[in-house]
Amino acid sequence: MINRADWTRSGDISRGRWRSNGVWTGRCPAGLTPVLAPQERACLAGVARGGTSKQIARRLGLSMHTVNAYLSSARRKLKASSRSEAVAMALSAGLIDG
Structure with a gap:
């Protein structure tokens, strides 16, 4: 829901x-x-570029745990079952650039 x-x-x-x-x-x-919060979109964009949580964290100046929390929150809001599904949904909704 x-x-x-x-x-x-x-x-x-x-x-x-x-x-x-x-x-x-x-x-x-x-x-x-x-x-989606700007941080959630930034983390999803990092995943779309093929980055790992560690790489995304380093680029954004966050901890890996924080990146994973943002990605989990975005997945929950999008009702996605995986990171890749969340990225696909965000791209199709125009929430992140492809």
């Missing part, structure tokens, strides 16, 4: 609807874009 606070409207919803409690039960509803 996706909480309404994790999404921002970017157009009309063509399929599905929000429940009265403000939760969407589908994946990436049409017309909505997940809200």
Whole structure:
């Protein structure tokens, strides 16, 4: 389930609807874009370039643990089951550059 606070409207919803409690039960509803923190996007972009957590951490000046936490958070928000799926979803949604 996706909480309404994790999404921002970017157009009309063509399929599905929000429940009265403000939760969407589908994946990436049409017309909505997940809200990712800049750090989450930077870490996903690092994965898209083929970087390891250690390499991404070094480049961003973060710890490897922090990079993994950002990637886990992004995966959760995107409802992705892996890093590569999260990158693919972020690329298709225009959240990161390809």
